[in-house]
Amino acid sequence: MSEANITAELRTEFGKGASRRARRDGKIPAVIYGHGEDPIHVTLPGHQTTMALRHMGTNAVLELSIEGKTQLALSKAVQVDPIRRVIEHIDFVAVRKGEKVHVDVPVHTTGEAAKETLVVLENATILVEAEATHIPEGIEVDIEGAEAGTQILAGQITLPKGTSLLSDAELLVVHVTAAPTAAQVEAELAEAEAEAGIEHDAPQAEADAAEEAPSEE
The missing domain is CATH 2.40.240.10 (Ribosomal Protein L25; Chain P)
Known part of the structure; x- marks a missing residue:
């Protein structure tokens, strides 16, 4: 840098x-x-x-x-x-030049995971030690073809030369999961709305209410 x-x-x-x-x-x-x-x-x-x-x-x-x-x-x-x-x-x-510093460096994923998966960046940064004038701008993690269930820990990430890991080696950084189905998304949305107290009238109930409404004529 x-x-x-x-x-x-x-x-x-x-x-x-x-x-x-x-x-x-x-x-x-x-x-x-x-x-x-x-x-x-x-x-x-x-x-x-x-x-x-x-x-x-x-x-x-x-x-x-x-x-x-x-x-x-x-x-x-x-x-x-x-x-x-x-x-x-x-x-x-x-x-000072040559001095080692402790810094949080952003993590970026590269590549495309397998189809019908969801890539979750569990930790957007990792703590490393590097020379003050050679701090990496970011750490790249290759997820090309990663299947659902893939977990990438901090200790598995390849760091630039001269940079060493300070975060826990077992820290979960990237987690590849199965993408939710449409039914699962609808179910989660309904659950969230129920917790928020949001209610929706059934279409038939709305139609019945419209028929029962007094005419203005």
Whole structure:
């Protein structure tokens, strides 16, 4: 994974008001933790940072230039406004080249399972250890031709070179089951509606009620 080089500015003002002003100026407030040092409060250029995180995805490593010094920073928590979908704040962990870090990496399935099956991703991420500058963007799990009943555990997944598993090897990641029949889907829907207290009038009952209704003539 390559790093994105971004110039950061040290923050001298704190609090909600200062953060709002920074965002109005097109900047993103952020904090860098780690290595036993005091947290470093910075602001980052909004557009450049957003594009870098969007391109690099989960576990992005940014190369931040702070007053002439370079600091590698691993994104750990990105706060996004639920309405405007803009980044409001980022928490980073300071890392060094060659340093091992523990990260949750997304799991993706590839291929097509056997016909009339349903592929269930029981765990969308697995915990691994990798070099800070070589974190895999995702872990691929091949399900080509997998039959109903197939279970793929974390310990069975092939990891990229230099990456080791930290999740329990017995953790169920992918489960291939038989696809439900139309009758099973209808039965589950009826059960769910019954639990929710939803009742449906029978067609004949509706017809009888229409016949008994007084005429307006």
